[in-house]
Amino acid sequence: MRQLFQTRTILLLITPALSFLALFFLLPLVFVLADSVRDPGGLTLQRYGDFLAQDQTRNVYLRTLQLGVIVTGLAALMGYPAAYLIARMPANRRALAMSLVILPLLTNPVARTYAWLVILGRNGFFNQAMVGLGLIAEPIRIIYTENAIVIGLLQLFLPLMVLTLVSAMENIPTDVEEAARSLGAGGLQTFLRVILPLSADGLVLGGTLVFTGSITAYVTPAILGGTRVLMLATLLQQRAIVLLDWSGATIIAVVMIMTTLLINGLLRQLRPRSV
Amino acid sequence: MKKSPLLYTAFIIVFTFLLGPFLVILIASFSGDASMAFPPKGFSVQWFQKVLDVRMFRDAFWTSLQLAVASTLTALVLGTPVAYALVRFKFRGQNVVEILFSLPAIVPELVLGFGLLQYFALRMNMPIFPGLYFGHTAILFPYAVRVVSTSLRNFDPAIEEAAISLGASRLKSFLLVVMPNLRAAFLAAFILAFITSFNNVSVSLFLTGPGVATLPIQMLAYMEMYFDPTIAALSSIIIVITFAIVQTAERAFGISQHI
Numbered sequence: 001m002r003q004l005f006q007t008r009t010i011l012l013l014i015t016p017a018l019s020f021l022a023l024f025f026l027l028p029l030v031f032v033l034a035d036s037v038r039d040p041g042g043l044t045l046q047r048y049g050d051f052l053a054q055d056q057t058r059n060v061y062l063r064t065l066q067l068g069v070i071v072t073g074l075a076a077l078m079g080y081p082a083a084y085l086i087a088r089m090p091a092n093r094r095a096l097a098m099s100l101v102i103l104p105l106l107t108n109p110v111a112r113t114y115a116w117l118v119i120l121g122r123n124g125f126f127n128q129a130m131v132g133l134g135l136i137a138e139p140i141r142i143i144y145t146e147n148a149i150v151i152g153l154l155q156l157f158l159p160l161m162v163l164t165l166v167s168a169m170e171n172i173p174t175d176v177e178e179a180a181r182s183l184g185a186g187g188l189q190t191f192l193r194v195i196l197p198l199s200a201d202g203l204v205l206g207g208t209l210v211f212t213g214s215i216t217a218y219v220t221p222a223i224l225g226g227t228r229v230l231m232l233a234t235l236l237q238q239r240a241i242v243l244l245d246w247s248g249a250t251i252i253a254v255v256m257i258m259t260t261l262l263i264n265g266l267l268r269q270l271r272p273r274s275v
Numbered sequence: 276m277k278k279s280p281l282l283y284t285a286f287i288i289v290f291t292f293l294l295g296p297f298l299v300i301l302i303a304s305f306s307g308d309a310s311m312a313f314p315p316k317g318f319s320v321q322w323f324q325k326v327l328d329v330r331m332f333r334d335a336f337w338t339s340l341q342l343a344v345a346s347t348l349t350a351l352v353l354g355t356p357v358a359y360a361l362v363r364f365k366f367r368g369q370n371v372v373e374i375l376f377s378l379p380a381i382v383p384e385l386v387l388g389f390g391l392l393q394y395f396a397l398r399m400n401m402p403i404f405p406g407l408y409f410g411h412t413a414i415l416f417p418y419a420v421r422v423v424s425t426s427l428r429n430f431d432p433a434i435e436e437a438a439i440s441l442g443a444s445r446l447k448s449f450l451l452v453v454m455p456n457l458r459a460a461f462l463a464a465f466i467l468a469f470i471t472s473f474n475n476v477s478v479s480l481f482l483t484g485p486g487v488a489t490l491p492i493q494m495l496a497y498m499e500m501y502f503d504p505t506i507a508a509l510s511s512i513i514i515v516i517t518f519a520i521v522q523t524a525e526r527a528f529g530i531s532q533h534i
Binding site: 006007009010012013014016017018020021023024025026027028029031032035078079081082084085095096098099100101102103104105106107108109110111112114115116117118119121123124125128154155158159160162163167187212216217218219222223233236237240241246249250253254256257260261264 | 279281282283285286288289290292293294296297299300303311312313314349353354356357359360364366372375376378379381382383384385386387389390391392393394395409410412413416445470473474476477480481490491494495498506507509510511513514517518520521522524525526529530531532534
């Protein structure tokens with residue numbers, strides 16, 4: 001009797017939200033998936049073959065993955081020192097540092113990316129400064145290159161890496177580090193053999209977030225890459241809105257979902273269970 | 276423990292990289308002439324005046340505000356019972372429910388917008404605002420469920436049981452005992468979800484249409500037509516407001532833990 005009552009309560013609690021999610025989230029995704037393999041005569045994977053066979057789509061896909069890897073690597077490289085210092089700060093200074101770190105994540109993406117346009121443009125701040133200092137003879141093109149996209153994505157997603165690394169490193173007692181030091185380990189060795197293994201879980205989680213975020217972001221590649229340097233997200237928009245090629249756009253959409261789900265699943269396996 | 280100067284240098288580089296662009300845009304928005312340059316030529320506040328005069332920004336601002344409030348409240352009202360069920364009960368399929376409600380944070384938002392456009396807006400003639408509302412609410416569920424369940428987990432069930440054993444119903448004890456104690460969590464979830472909706476481009480991109488655009492979508496459209504400091508001025512206003520909210524929220528309840 002009590003069991004029955006509980007089941008009813010649980011259903012009452014989750015059914016409204018679940019119906020909403022099923023109707024306005026799962027259903028459209030299932031339709032997209034179904035359309036990607038549907039053919040007048042039955043089922044087909046032909047369009048996926050085309051996606052990989054055609055130069056443009058394949059190259060955009062490979063570029064998207066490549067830029068994702070680069071951004072993730074740079075985020076780890078820059079994230080560790082920052083997160084380490086933040087994790088060891090007293091509470092009030094840490095709150096200030098954290099509120100500054102998360103600012104790019106919570107700022108309007110157009111506002112955030114527009115700033116890079118002003119900095120990286122042909123007559124932008126960066127080029128003016130470099131020419132002024134005599135480091136380059138004439139302005140170089142950064143905007144509408146892969147570099148510009150990497151810079152924009154890094155600013156957006158580095159905060160996620162710092163956040164996860166800070167919470168991973170907060171749990172490492174300072175004693176462990178001091179023990180390593182007193183046993184003769186240098187700074188680098190302490191990092192590689194003590195800090196890195198103990199924060200690996202945060203690194204994997206942060207890496208997943210940064211990578212999947214980077215390969216699906218729209219505003220950054222749209223503004224900083226334009227139509228010259230397309231990524232999956234901007235290609236999807238172009239196919240759907242500009243070219244009205246719905247079946248092509250559908251394939252890109254499914255490739256995006258599958259890639260993010262795959263990466264999430266794979267890296268979840270990688271994460272140590274201890275934490 | 277001694278920390279090397281190398282570490283501090285890296286720290287400063289990271290913060291300059293993350294925050295420098297915001298300073299640049301703040302300064303550039305006070306430009307004296309119509310060219311978008313940094314350092315700016317001259318000084319004026321004319322671009323801020325122009326932001327207020329442009330009608331499409333005003334309309335888009337109201338659309339975004341209504342959309343963010345509606346979808347945030349819906350996600351919280353529907354998501355809180357789910358969080359409660361997940362924390363207070365053990366049931367079959369619990370894992371599945373948990374994964375389902377984290378899925379909108381994993382699936383690319385652009386794809387959701389694309390799906391909603393194709394199957395709801397185009398084939399079923401769903402009007403623009405409801406389309407935006409459903410899409411935004413869906414992506415806010417993970418925030419609502421995660422933030423509320425985290426703080427529910429830290430709330431001693433004994434207090435709730437005491438209320439029930441004194442004769443309150445489960446609903447009454449939730450409303451009168453649990454809810455007031457989760458104030459901070461609800462506020463954190465509200466702020467995070469609101470900002471997420473208000474800034475969203477990826478879901479909205481395919482779903483906006485003639486006459487109805489959200490603020491970020493309208494900013495993108497404006498940028499394609501003009502390259503003057505108006506967007507810089509609008510961006511500055513947004514950045515300053517975001518900064519104030521984030522500062523306050525971090526001090527009040529450590530909002531960075533909930534992201």
